[in-house]
Every structure is written in structure tokens, then in C-alpha cells.
Amino acid sequence: MFEKIFKGDGELHTASWEAQKWLRENGYxxxxxxxxxxxxxxxxxxxxxxxxxxxPDDLKEKVDGKLHVTMKGDARLVLNEEPSYN
Known part of the structure; x- marks a missing residue:
């Protein structure tokens, strides 16, 4: 399992945007x-x-991970496996 916390700058959605950028850059x-x-x-x-x-429920069980976000707080990415970096 792999977990990464994104802090953002305290403004709305910035932690989520950081996490989404990381996901795109790493092929997710x-x-x-x-x-x-x-x-x-x-x-x-x-x-x-x-x-x-x-x-669908069957796909929920097959996802490679989940991103947990709030509007102003941290974003927590949990992947089932350690990512392979490009």
C-alpha cells in the first residue's frame, strides 16, 4: 500500500489540485x-x-486507489500498490 498527503495552500481545492496533478504526471x-x-x-x-x-460495485473493488479530499483540507491518496515512477 502507498499513501501520500497533499497539503495545498489552505485555499479552496488546492490540495485536491496538487493530488490530481501528481496522479496525471504518474499515469493515473x-x-x-x-x-x-x-x-x-x-x-x-x-x-x-x-x-x-x-x-459499478465490481469496479469499486478493482480500483487501483482512492483519493480522499475536502474543500479546504488535505487530500489523502491511497494506492493499493507502490507506484512505478516514470
Missing amino acids: SYGPMERDNPIAVLKGADHDLPKWTNL
């Missing part, structure tokens, strides 16, 4: 933000993921 796709639910993360840059509540 992610779904949209949704209140009170994680954001699904899949390896590969070509996935079009829906919000967590619209994700």
Missing part, C-alpha cells in the same frame, strides 16, 4: 469530486471514470 486517471465519497483512481491515462456513487 481519476474520477470527479463528490461530497462525502472518495474519488476512484485507476492506472492508465485513458480512463473516463464516473463519480464514486455511479461506479
